[in-house]
Amino acid sequence: xxxxxxxxxxxxxxxxxxxxxxxxxxxxxxxxxxxxxxxxxxxxxxxxxxxxxxxxxxxxxxxxxxxxxxxxxxxxxxxxxxxxxxxxxxxxxxxxxxxxxxxxxxxxxxxxxxxxxxxxxxxxxxxxxxxxxxxxxxxxxxxxxxxxxxxxxxxxxxxxxxxxxxxxxxxxxxxxxxxxxxxxxxxxxxxxxxxxxxxxxxxxxxxxxxxxxxxxxxxxxxxxxxxxxxxxxxxxxxxxxxxxxxxxxxxxxxxxxxxxxxxxxxxxxxxxxxxxxxxxxxxxxxxxxxxxxxxxxxxxxxxxxxxxxxxxxxxxxxxxxxxxxxxxxxxxxxxxxxxxxxxxxxxxxxxxxxxxxxxxxxxxxxxxxxxxxxxxx
Amino acid sequence: xxxxxxxxxxxxxxxxxxxxxxxxxxxxxxxxxxxxxxxxxxxxxxxxxxxxxxxxxxxxxxxxxxxxxxxxxxxxxxxxxxxxxxxxxxxxxxxxxxxxxxxxxxxxxxxxxxxxxxxxxxxxxxxxxxxxxxxxxxxxxxxxxxxxxxxxxxxxxxxxxxxxxxxxxxxxxxxxxxxxxxxxxxxxxxxxxxxxxxxxxxxxxxxxxxxxxxxxxxxxxxxxxxxxxxxxxxxxxxxxxxxxxxxxxxxxxxxxxxxxxxxxxxxxxxxxxxxxxxxxxxxxxxxxxxxxxxxxxxxxxxxxxxxxxxxxxxxxxxxxxxxxxxxxxxxxxxxxxxxxxxxxxxxxxxxxxxxxxxxxxxxxxxxxxxxxxxxxx
Numbered sequence: 235x236x237x238x239x240x241x242x243x244x245x246x247x248x249x250x251x252x253x254x255x256x257x258x259x260x261x262x263x264x265x266x267x268x269x270x271x272x273x274x275x276x277x278x279x280x281x282x283x284x285x286x287x288x289x290x291x292x293x294x295x296x297x298x299x300x301x302x303x304x305x306x307x308x309x310x311x312x313x314x315x316x317x318x319x320x321x322x323x324x325x326x327x328x329x330x331x332x333x334x335x336x337x338x339x340x341x342x343x344x345x346x347x348x349x350x351x352x353x354x355x356x357x358x359x360x361x362x363x364x365x366x367x368x369x370x371x372x373x374x375x376x377x378x379x380x381x382x383x384x385x386x387x388x389x390x391x392x393x394x395x396x397x398x399x400x401x402x403x404x405x406x407x408x409x410x411x412x413x414x415x416x417x418x419x420x421x422x423x424x425x426x427x428x429x430x431x432x433x434x435x436x437x438x439x440x441x442x443x444x445x446x447x448x449x450x451x452x453x454x455x456x457x458x459x460x461x462x463x464x465x466x467x468x469x470x471x472x473x474x475x476x477x478x479x480x481x482x483x484x485x486x487x488x489x490x491x492x493x494x495x496x497x498x499x500x501x502x503x504x505x506x507x508x509x510x511x512x513x514x515x516x517x518x519x520x521x522x523x524x525x526x527x528x529x530x531x532x533x534x535x536x537x538x539x540x541x542x543x544x545x546x547x548x549x550x551x552x553x554x555x556x557x558x559x560x561x562x563x564x565x566x567x568x569x570x571x572x573x574x575x576x577x578x579x580x581x582x583x584x585x586x587x588x589x590x591x592x593x594x595x596x597x598x599x600x601x602x603x604x605x606x607x608x609x610x611x
Numbered sequence: 612x613x614x615x616x617x618x619x620x621x622x623x624x625x626x627x628x629x630x631x632x633x634x635x636x637x638x639x640x641x642x643x644x645x646x647x648x649x650x651x652x653x654x655x656x657x658x659x660x661x662x663x664x665x666x667x668x669x670x671x672x673x674x675x676x677x678x679x680x681x682x683x684x685x686x687x688x689x690x691x692x693x694x695x696x697x698x699x700x701x702x703x704x705x706x707x708x709x710x711x712x713x714x715x716x717x718x719x720x721x722x723x724x725x726x727x728x729x730x731x732x733x734x735x736x737x738x739x740x741x742x743x744x745x746x747x748x749x750x751x752x753x754x755x756x757x758x759x760x761x762x763x764x765x766x767x768x769x770x771x772x773x774x775x776x777x778x779x780x781x782x783x784x785x786x787x788x789x790x791x792x793x794x795x796x797x798x799x800x801x802x803x804x805x806x807x808x809x810x811x812x813x814x815x816x817x818x819x820x821x822x823x824x825x826x827x828x829x830x831x832x833x834x835x836x837x838x839x840x841x842x843x844x845x846x847x848x849x850x851x852x853x854x855x856x857x858x859x860x861x862x863x864x865x866x867x868x869x870x871x872x873x874x875x876x877x878x879x880x881x882x883x884x885x886x887x888x889x890x891x892x893x894x895x896x897x898x899x900x901x902x903x904x905x906x907x908x909x910x911x912x913x914x915x916x917x918x919x920x921x922x923x924x925x926x927x928x929x930x931x932x933x934x935x936x937x938x939x940x941x942x943x944x945x946x947x948x949x950x951x952x953x954x955x956x957x958x959x960x961x962x963x964x965x966x967x968x969x970x971x972x973x974x975x976x977x978x979x980x981x982x983x984x985x986x987x988x
Contacts (some may be wrong), residue, residue, distance in 0.1 A: 274908070277760030278786055279963035284760050286767065293762030293794070318761060320792040322855040325826050332787065332853065332875030336909050383654030383661050384695060385670030387761055390663065411706065413697040417670070449702050451829035451857035476701040476709065478855030480828035494795035498709030503852075503878040510733050531651070 244350075249292075250313040252346040253330050256303060257310050258339040268297040268310045271340065274333045275314060293318060309343065321354050323483040323518045331505060341504040347517060352551035355483060360492040360521040361554025362547070362579055368468060368492060369404045370441050374578055377402070377606050378559065379599065380585030381427065382409035388423040392430035394595065398588070399434035399442035401599030405581060406431060407471050408447035410496040414458075420446070421461050428465045445494050447470040451483045459489050467491070469521075473498040475510070479518050486519020494559070495520035507538055512545025515556065522557035522581060527572065528565030536575070547579060559583050566598065569605040582606060621727075626669075627690040629723040630707050633680060635716040645673050645674040645687045648717065651710045651900065652691060671694060686720065698731050700860035700895045701926065712881060719882045724894060729928035732860060737869040737898040738931025739924070739956055745869060746781045747818050751955055754779070754983050755936065756976065757962030758804065759786035765800040769807035771972065775846060775965070776811035776819035778976030782958060783808060784848050785824035787873040791835075798821070798838050798883050805842045822846040822871050829858045836866050844868070846898075849877040852887075856895050863896020871936070872897035884915055889922025899934035899958060904949065907940030913952070924956060946982040959983060 253275070259267045276295035277284055284290055292315060299311040319326040331342045358364070366372055372448055379398050381391045391412075398406050406427075414420040424446045431444045447469050448458045455477060462470060470489065473496040474482040485493055496513045500507070511525045523546055528533030528539050539560065546556040560572060561583035572582050591598035616618045630652070636644045653672035654661055661667055669692060676688040696703040735741070744750055746796045756775050758768045768789075775783050783804075791797040808821045825835045825847050832854060839847060847866065850873040851859040862870055872892045878883070888902045900923055903909030905916050916937065923933040937949060938960035949959050961979055968975035 270908070276788070277759075277762070278788055279759050279968050280967050283963045283966035283969070285762055285969055286760070289762035293760065310659035310890035315762075317792055317794060318788060320790040320826070322790055322827055322831075324828070324850075325912075327792040328826070328850065328853050328875050329788065335876050335878045336874060336903055336911075338910065358729065380655075382656050382662070383666050383670065385654070385666035385692075386663055410709065411653070411695060413656055413699055413702040413705075415694055415697040417694065449697070449705070449857075450699055451701070451855055451861050452831075453829045453833070453861065454699075454857070456830070473701075473705065473709065476705050476855065476857075478828055478853065478858065480826075480831070480853075481855065484828050484830065497713060497866050498705050499712050501714070502708065502881045503876055504881075531647075533715065534713075586660045590659070592662055607950055 248348040248350045253312050254344045255310045255576045257308050257456040264308050272297050272312045335503045343506045349551045355517050357553030358521045358556050365557050368520035376404040376581035378405040378581050378583040379403050380409050381466045385417050388418050391408045392426040395598050396430040396434050398599050399431045401596050402603035405443050407445040408576045410447050412447045413449040425465045443469045445471045447471045475499040483518040492521040494522045496524050508541035508545040512542045520556050522559050523557040524561050526562035527560035532562050566602045625725040625727045628898050630689050631720045632687045634685050641685050647672050649689045701857040709726045726928045732894050734930030735898040735933050738933045742934050753781040753958035755782040755960040756780050757786050761788045762794050765795050765803035772804045772805040773811050774973050775976050778973050779980035782820050784822040786823050789824045790826040796857045802842045803838050820846045822848045824848045836975040852876040860895040869898040871899045873901050885918035885922040887917045897933050898938050901936040901938050903939035904937035909939045943979045
């Protein structure tokens with residue numbers, strides 16, 4: 235089809251997505267296993283069931299390379315036709331790992347996305363520069379904290395937000411467990427918290443941003459964005475693996491607000507964290523991406539964290555960089571180490587350990603802010 | 612709150628969801644690990660950060676039981692407050708496994724859902740009885756096949772559908788890889804295929820049903836349901852883990868069509884298949900659920916398949932049963948074995964191996980139909 239008109243031939247590298255999998259297999263079986271993987275992730279049928287010459291030439295995925303990794307494991311590279319994605323985020327994920335997620339001998343490691351596909355999705359609409367402009371923070375990492383525990387009423391959450399904003403925190407986000415529960419319904423909570431942050435900003439002259447947690451299917455997300463915008467909200471938090479990556483891509487396209495992506499449920503499917511939290515969330519439009527920092531509550535290694543940052547920020551098809559947000563059991567004492575590891579282009583997120591200070595929340599938050607600004611409290 | 616008004620006390624079993632996890636841990640660490648799991652899946656903060664008495668009493672999750680399983684592994688039961696779910700499907704999944712999916716020492720095994728929560732979600736709106744009424748198939752399993760490979764044009768897919776319908780197949784579903792690609796855009800494909808099936812039904816007097824694959828975020832799903840209904844479609848296929856379980860629940864609430872759930876991206880290792888493909892998809896409204904049959908292309912055991920069927924069909928809070936759809940590398944030769952395993956209340960799905968018959972597709976499909984109807988071809 236594409237090749238029918240001379241002069242409009244699409245370069246071969248733009249027509250295929252290269253996906254790399256780690257496959258557990260005996261040496262004698264790996265060729266057949268790799269071929270089965272290619273069929274599973276494209277036509278989902280035996281080759282004998284495919285007789286259309288165009289489908290055979292342009293749609294069936296191909297085994298591109300097989301490289302021994304650890305003993306009993308191989309890295310298998312499969313070429314998947316771009317046209318099978320229909321340029322939908324969920325469908326791209328489906329073609330990369332939909333059925334194969336049900337096979338426990340295979341994990342999805344990485345993917346090469348053609349430039350034209352990247353351009354079609356568009357990536358972060360704000361990214362690092364947009365979030366810096368919004369918060370007016372330059373030359374240092376941003377600071378962030380979380381509103382929790384869920385179960386508190388809107389006024390209680392607003393009170394915590396006011397304290398954090400007055401202490402100079404740059405971004406106050408909802409705990410991702412905050413949805414639309416009876417204890418703090420979405421609209422009431424968002425209005426109360428945004429008002430508190432606005433009041434604090436009026437006192438301090440800072441530009442603290444509140445990012446409420448949006449949950450539900452896209453119809454609900456869209457309604458909640460409208461409620462949030464009306465309340466003056468300037469950033470939103472979503473968990474793309476819960477709400478669907480299609481919702482992330484649509485929010486990026488039409489939401490008009492920077493998107494902070496939460497990793498909830500991203501670990502359930504054996505997809506390498508740098509790929510899903512870094513590369514794919516960025517492709518679909520996350521402006522900042524939260525991930526578990528090494529040495530915290532989650533067993534992500536320093537190498538994994540570095541790879542997430544690389545996937546989020548390295549030059550890539552002209553897409554804006556996604557701001558890395560290391561989190562998960564961080565403390566003020568760890569700020570120096572995080573600055574060393576992540577440099578300036580990061581948002582450091584400390585939640586529970588600030589809140590554990592209770593009556594000293596303001597002071598603890600000030601310590602956090604001062605540590606990141608590189609001066610004493 | 613609930614307990615404030617005498618006479619309206621909600622029974623304790625209706626206020627907590629019991630989730631069971633398998634946790635890898637040394638004996639000496641399991642108590643602390645279980646407590647951390649309970650915090651992670653509720654307030655996501657150290658207890659020291661929680662001072663509100665209501666939150667401590669009614670919102671923080673509790674360790675209910677710890678039982679040794681295999682050496683080095685424990686089954687841990689956690690009580691999660693119903694109110695934290697906000698009665699949203701995605702948020703329920705988030706509270707069950709959002710952050711813990713990022714911990715590789717824990718898997719989600721099972722969950723006890725209170726009757727009032729089940730009633731709130733509503734489960735399958737059609738279920739087994741509704742699908743039987745729609746197709747007029749009684750006293751035997753239903754037969755199903757799939758339209759593939761993707762890459763074919765609408766007319767080619769319609770031709771395959773016509774052949775399958777004329778052969779007496781009960782349900783013809785899109786391959787889940789069919790989305791809205793250029794080769795067969797959704798609207799054109801659905802109209803062509805539904806027309807072909809309608810024509811075949813006119814000839815045979817049967818009631819073959821076509822289930823197109825709906826992809827995208829909920830806004831797109833809703834638009835595509837409208838297109839499909841206008842074309843005369845009477846069943847739809849969705850992959851809830853790709854599109855988001857919130858989309859499944861919303862389609863069940865407002866779609867008005869039986870929903871066939873596809874397991875893409877549901878993973879094999881971290882959420883027990885009977886829980887996600889059986890119990891949770893049923894809770895959220897799937898009328899039929901496709902799962903990999905033992906002995907096919909996927910390594911699901913016979914026990915796992917039996918547990919999926921049990922979760923989908925056993926009496927449960929008055930919810931309609933979800934029709935089990937074993938699939939994945941099935942052949943006509945295996946029909947007898949599948950009938951023995953699943954009895955009558957199932958839909959047997961054979962895709963690729965019928966299509967591999969190419970010019971003999973009609974004859975092979977007739978053999979399938981005859982085998983299920985229990986007579987010779």
